[in-house]
Amino acid sequence: MIEIKGLSKSFGKKPVVENVTLKIQPRAITSFIGPNGAGKSTLLSMVSRLLDADTGEVFLDQTDVKRMKSDAFAKRVAILKQANHLNIRLTVRELVSFGRYPYSKGRLNAEDEKFVDQALEYMNLIDMQHKYLDELSGGQKQRAFISMVIAQDTEYILLDEPLNNLDMKHSVQIMKILRKLVDELGKTVVIVLHDINFASVYSDRIVALKDGRLVKDGPTNEIINSEALREVYDMHIPVQEQDGCRICVYFNSH
Amino acid sequence: MRKNSTKLIILAVIALIFMALFAFYNIQGGFSYAFPKRLERLAAMVITGTAIAYATVIFQTVTHNRLLTPSVMGIDSMYEVVQTIIYFTAGSASIFVVSRYLNFGLSIIAMVIFAIILYRFLFRADKYPIFLLLLAGMIIGTLLGSLVTFMQVLIDPVEYESLQARLFASFMNVKTELLLIAIVILGLAFIYGYRLLRDLDVVSLGRDNAINLGVNYDRIVLQVLILSSILIATSTALVGPVTFLGLIVANLAYQYLATYKHSVLIAGASLISIIALVGGQFIVQHIFHLNTTISVVINFVGGIYFIYLLLKESRKAG
Numbered sequence: 001m002i003e004i005k006g007l008s009k010s011f012g013k014k015p016v017v018e019n020v021t022l023k024i025q026p027r028a029i030t031s032f033i034g035p036n037g038a039g040k041s042t043l044l045s046m047v048s049r050l051l052d053a054d055t056g057e058v059f060l061d062q063t064d065v066k067r068m069k070s071d072a073f074a075k076r077v078a079i080l081k082q083a084n085h086l087n088i089r090l091t092v093r094e095l096v097s098f099g100r101y102p103y104s105k106g107r108l109n110a111e112d113e114k115f116v117d118q119a120l121e122y123m124n125l126i127d128m129q130h131k132y133l134d135e136l137s138g139g140q141k142q143r144a145f146i147s148m149v150i151a152q153d154t155e156y157i158l159l160d161e162p163l164n165n166l167d168m169k170h171s172v173q174i175m176k177i178l179r180k181l182v183d184e185l186g187k188t189v190v191i192v193l194h195d196i197n198f199a200s201v202y203s204d205r206i207v208a209l210k211d212g213r214l215v216k217d218g219p220t221n222e223i224i225n226s227e228a229l230r231e232v233y234d235m236h237i238p239v240q241e242q243d244g245c246r247i248c249v250y251f252n253s254h
Numbered sequence: 255m256r257k258n259s260t261k262l263i264i265l266a267v268i269a270l271i272f273m274a275l276f277a278f279y280n281i282q283g284g285f286s287y288a289f290p291k292r293l294e295r296l297a298a299m300v301i302t303g304t305a306i307a308y309a310t311v312i313f314q315t316v317t318h319n320r321l322l323t324p325s326v327m328g329i330d331s332m333y334e335v336v337q338t339i340i341y342f343t344a345g346s347a348s349i350f351v352v353s354r355y356l357n358f359g360l361s362i363i364a365m366v367i368f369a370i371i372l373y374r375f376l377f378r379a380d381k382y383p384i385f386l387l388l389l390a391g392m393i394i395g396t397l398l399g400s401l402v403t404f405m406q407v408l409i410d411p412v413e414y415e416s417l418q419a420r421l422f423a424s425f426m427n428v429k430t431e432l433l434l435i436a437i438v439i440l441g442l443a444f445i446y447g448y449r450l451l452r453d454l455d456v457v458s459l460g461r462d463n464a465i466n467l468g469v470n471y472d473r474i475v476l477q478v479l480i481l482s483s484i485l486i487a488t489s490t491a492l493v494g495p496v497t498f499l500g501l502i503v504a505n506l507a508y509q510y511l512a513t514y515k516h517s518v519l520i521a522g523a524s525l526i527s528i529i530a531l532v533g534g535q536f537i538v539q540h541i542f543h544l545n546t547t548i549s550v551v552i553n554f555v556g557g558i559y560f561i562y563l564l565l566k567e568s569r570k571a572g
Binding site: 048049050070071072073074075078079080081084085086087088089090094098099101102105106149152 | 455460
C-alpha cells in the first residue's frame, strides 16, 4: 500500500501542495480531482519520485520511498506524465520494450518479449507495432505510452491526465482498459482526471484537492454529490442517475 | 534500408582506406623516418576523433539538444585561458611551455576542475533546469574569451605568434609520450562510460520517463557532463581545440544510423570523425600543401553544416 504522510511542496514562495496525508487503496482506481492549480499533478509527481517533496514522506509497504533503489522502485510503481514529446525516433514496439528496462537493462529475453507482446495486445497496438511514433495520431501515441507502462508490469500505475487531447471514443477505451487492469490483473491505478464524469463512472475512490490541500477522500459515491462537489469546485453541480452511473450535469450551472 | 551493422562496416572500411592513404601516399625522405611520424599523427587523429565524437554524443543526450557541444560550457575557452596565462606570465621560454608534459597536465587539470566546479555549483536538476547551466557556461565562456583577448593584446607580438600556433588545432607535431598518456586517460574514460551506455538510451526518452524506468537520472547526467569534459579536455590538450567537429559528426551519425542505441551511435560518430580528421588532414597536406590548417577546414565545413542544421530545425518548428 502507498501511504502519503504530510507531503508539502512550494515553488518559490507559492505553496502548491500543503500537508497532504492519505492512503492509496490497493486493487482499486483512485482518481485525483480538483480545480486547476489544486496540486494534483505535483502530488502525483512527488509520490512517483519525479519531484522531491519539501517535507513529508511517501511509504510503499512501510518502506520510505527515498530509501528504495531506483530500479527496485521502478519494478513496483510506474508513472506516466502528460507531456510526452520525444527527441528520438522510435517505433511503437521499441517504446514498449523500454518498459522492460528495470528488469532487463536493455537486453530483452524471451520473457520480456512476452510481456511486450501482451502489453501491445492489451492496448490494441499489435497492427501498428512497427510504425514510428511520429506517424501516429495523438490517441494512438497515448496508447503506446500506456502500453509501455503496462509492459513495466508494476503493482501501481500512476497516470497524469491520460485522457488529455483524446476524443470520447479513445477516452472510454482507455478508462475501460484501466478498469480491466484493476479487475483482472489486480493492479492499483492512481489517475489525475479533469473530467469529473469519467472519475465518477470508472473510479472506486476519489481524492479531491483544492489549493494544495486535501478536501475529500473517500469512496466515489460519497464524493459525487452536490454538497461535496460544491466544497471542491465552489459551484453548484447537479448530479443525475443514469443507468446506475452518477453523472454531473454542470454545463448549465450558475 | 541497410542494417546498421552493414553501415558501420562501410564506415569502418572508408576510415581504413583514408588511414592507409594517409600512412602510405607519396612517402618521401626515407621510409624509416617518415612512416613512424605519420603513424604518430594518425594515432593522434584517431584518438581525438573518437574522444570528440564520444563526448558530443553523450553530452547531447543528457542536454536533450542536438545543436550543443561540450565546448558551449566554456571548456575550450579554459584551454585558451591556461595557455594565454602561461605566455603572459612566464613567456614562451618557460618550463610550462617547453615541457610538453607539464603543459599537457596543467591544461587537462585546469579544464576538468573548471568543468567540475561549474557542474557542482550549478547542477541541481531539482532546482534549476539544465538550460540555466548551459547559459551560465556560455556567459563564463565569453568572459574567459574576453580575458584571453585582453591578455593577448598586451603580450609581445613574437610571443603572441607562438601562442597563436598553440591555439589552433594541429596534428603536425604530436609527442609520442603525450599520446600514450592520452590513450590511457581515454581508455579509462571509455571503460567507465561503457556502463552508462544503456542507461543513456533510456535518458534520451526524457527525465520523467527515465526516472520512471528506474534510471538514476540526475546522477547519470552529472557523470556524463564530467566524463565528456575529461574527453574534450584530453583531446584539446593534445592537439588544440576542434570546436565544430563533434557537432558535425554526431549529427551525421544520427542521420545516417537512425537509431537510439548509444553503442551504435557512438561507434558511427567515432568512425565519421576519424574519416573527417584523417581525410581532412590528407587534403590539407597533399592538396593545400600545408598552406592552411585542419581547424580552418573543419570550422569552414562545420559552419556551413551548422547553418544547414539551424535552417532545418527552424523549418521543422515553423
